[in-house]
């Protein structure tokens with residue numbers, strides 16, 4: 001009978017029967033969770049009420065946690081999803097996608113930072129998720145390693161990393177080590193980890209969620225790798241498009257948060273205003289698609305409908321277009337390589353519309369030029385670019401630091417970072433470079 005206990009969900013065929021009786025024998029079932037085996041009919045799901053074990057009688061006693069709980073058996077064509085950053089902009093939109101596709105996805109774990117434990121609990125209840133993680137606040141796994149413990153404890157087909165900031169690096173590496181597909185929104189982990197992340201990933205294991213990289217991945221299906229001439233990354237230009245450097249001295253955090261086309265979390269929104277987001281995306285594109293920096297362009301496209309393009313060697317350019325809505329790249333990353341019907345509203349061609357393109361004003365917004373130089377240098381410089389920026393953004397949002405100081409600070413910290421040019425030998429080295437960059441940035445920002 002149903003109780004107020006969360007349901008237990010078993011991906012059919014994903015849990016091999018383990019020896020679980022006193023004599024070490026196993027029940028031989030196709031689906032077994034340590035002594036409680038389940039027979040199910042598919043497709044696609046059925047509530048089950050039959051349990052058995054080696055003795056056909058004592059199973060419930062062997063695993064008291066199962067008593068009185070509903071069992072939900074999933075067919076093989078349902079993907080299990082571990083969602084990191086579930087309470088944020090990407091996380092909540094991913095849950096929208098999953099809610100609209102209950103026959104395709106099952107959430108098996110949720111992780112958040114702990115600033116809204118009620119929301120995390122509501123999400124767990126709504127999606128009947130038994131395992132949650134948060135560094136602080138109520139969750140199944142808590143403390144500084146909560147997210148890593150969740151990844152270790154709960155197997156999943158897809159892990160979506162929607163955590164913000166380079167604190168997502170260790171979860172990215174741990175997710176890759178499980179063999180799950182990594183749907184990567186947390187671009188900072190790829191930029192900070194660089195070669196470490198690429199070496200940890202099997203071919204095709206990382207599927208981009210970032211709209212531009214999702215667009216590029218889609219366009220790349222139109223030709224062979226050796227036929228790619230240039231990647232063209234579009235930028236909205238942010239809320240200060242068209243302004244000169246002198247006009248940016250006194251802009252407020254509220255003005256920087258007013259993104260013209262996307263509703264996103266605070267850090268990426270400020271990064272869009274400084275164009276640091278585009279700088280990070282150039283490095284992300286280089287790492288994901290192995291195209292040299294001198295063949296990656298940025299063009300300002302204020303409507304955010306063309307999400308990026310690929311120009312091929314024959315002179316053909318393929319573009320991916322859709323109204324700005326992250327549910328499209330999220331659904332593609334979760335379902336990759338399949339498209340999920342009705343993920344988002346398509347572009348309508350019976351309405352008047354203009355798609356425009358203009359060059360980036362690199363003097364007013366030097367963040368992309370700086371990112372390309374940082375990417376060419378490699379080593380820990382991309383991690384330093386990102387970490388110094390995270391500190392400067394926090395200082396700007398807190399008040400007392402000018403908008404223009406954000407990229408100035410990143411540039412100055414990098415100018416002192418010669419000792420960090422070598423490729424990192426391991427995560428500890430990346431974290432040390434980040435600590436160094438954060439300390440130098442805080443000093444420069446008067447935050448020590």
Ligand SMILES: NC(=O)C1=CN([C@@H]2O[C@H](COP(=O)(O)OP(=O)(O)OC[C@H]3O[C@@H](n4cnc5c(N)ncnc54)[C@H](OP(=O)(O)O)[C@@H]3O)[C@@H](O)[C@H]2O)C=CC1
Nearest residue numbers: 085087088089090112113114115162163164185186264265
């Ligand atoms: N939003 C968007 O449209 C896009 C976002 N991205 C990228 O996706 C990532 C997420 O962005 P966005 O959703 O906007 O950010 P948000 O700030 O909206 O959400 C961040 C999420 O991460 C969680 N989080 C923070 N710290 C931790 C931690 N230590 N452990 C576990 N979870 C944590 C937050 O929980 P809590 O609030 O409790 O701290 C929250 O759930 C970023 O890397 C961003 O660059 C990329 C493209 C588009």
Ligand SMILES: CC(=O)[C@@H](O)[C@H](O)COP(=O)(O)O
Nearest residue numbers: 210211235236237238272277
């Ligand atoms: C939705 C998404 O992918 C963001 O990274 C977005 O691209 C930000 O907009 P900007 O083009 O202004 O940076």
Ligand SMILES: [Mn+2]
Nearest residue numbers: 210211212281
């Ligand atoms: Mn993007």
